[in-house]
Amino acid sequence: MAVALVLHLLAAVIWVGGMFFAYILLRPVAAAMFEPPRRLQLWLKLFDRFFRWVWAAVILLPVTGGAMVMRVFGGFGSSPPYIHVMTLVGVIMIVIFCLAFFGHLGKLREAVVTEQWPVGGARLDRIRKLIGINLILGLLVIAVAGGGRYLA
Template identity: 45%
Template sequence: MMNSVLMALHALGAVAWVGGMLFAYMVLRPSVDVMEPPHKLTLLAAVFRRFFIWVWHAVVVLPVTGYVVMFSLYNGFAGSGVHIHLMQGLGWVMIALFVYMVFGPYPPFRRAVAAADWPEAARHLPRIRRIIGINLILGLITVVAGSAGRFL
């Protein structure tokens, strides 16, 4: 029973994070590129602020639930399959990239938008986008490893 609750939270964490990145990168990004910089950058700052709160929850929920299941169901690292090692490895790379982005290019972007300094805000945006794009690819691979890996 406990493991099913934990796996449900784990899957929901993955859906919130990877699904949010898929929407942000594949749908929102090309759609807002037609807007004028002040509107586009203000909208993106509001989107990031709300989305990153969800990601903070996911980066706590995913490892905690993942490791509890790993130790209670599979006897820890030694008893876990290659797909679980791949998932946790990629998971930590994703978490590191997210933390780097939140403390790296994101604060100057947010400050520039608050100051209506549009050229400065636009200067920081490509790095944020690039990191979300990389994390999206890693996240999709991780979801495939986590869900389909056990059948290999």
């Protein structure tokens, strides 16, 4: 149980913390310092590295979360509402990440390789919006996880 909890927390912190860093801190600095071609190259390299970690989180979070629900509550049927909220929002976040990864990252990569900067900028903007939504959802999940049993 302790291993599942630690892995679950680390996966959530890496995913949500990485989005916070990229969206709130790195994005405005990169926009101020780099012209679009260089900025798009930076983001592509960043996504290539960060999304590997997100994939680990996408696998670990449902596995460890499900294991803890089974161990603590005997299943979702007897788990409290905040567990259901965390699970639903987590699934939505995974779907949004998959949209960014499968729907836009490859096209961003193609635009950068072929130096189609306006096309790349449009793809980056779509990924940025999806990450922004996931950041808000991730912060919501953290609030629910931390305060769920006290908010009920």
